[in-house]
Amino acid sequence: MIQLMLYSLIITTSIIFLNMIHPLALGLTLLIQTIFVCMLTGLMTKSFWYSYILFLIFLGGMLVLFIYVTSLASNEMFNLSIKLTVFSSFILIFMLILSFIIDKTSSSLFLMNNDMQSIINMNSYFMENSLSLNKLYNFPTNFITILLMNYLLITLIVVVKITKLFKGPIRMMS
16 A cells, blocks of 8 residues: 555656756755655565665765756746646546555455464565565675676766866856
8 A cells, every 4th residue: 555655656756857847846856756766665675774775875966966956056046836736736646546446456356364464464574674685795686786886986986087176166156
């Protein structure tokens, strides 16, 4: 149920993101969508460790993007569109009603009682929690982790080499 609601919120923020034009509003929408994706990732893996790391990485990138955009577009006015607000609230209500309908039909298909479902959920929670960190650093996925570390190191070195120390900021001070 919660996953379906998060899916609908992610789709709604994606549609809102496509209709935004102000850079700060785009950044805020991206941050809200990141929060929803991290919550969904945490619910899917039953361990929120990966979601916390993902959110902190996105937040660091958003801070850099926020500083860059505020230095370029500091004097633009932020206008709230009534048509976009009505459109997004209509889509959100439609998606939430659709998720309630889907949840009611899918829950009637299973004939287990609540005690049996709670025991199954508890056992899968403990197994997933104990194995989630081992999966990240053991044999099949350790190559991807090492590749990502090397990629981030090379990207850091390239960005430092590309920047020109004596050119100053992009926006000219008046």
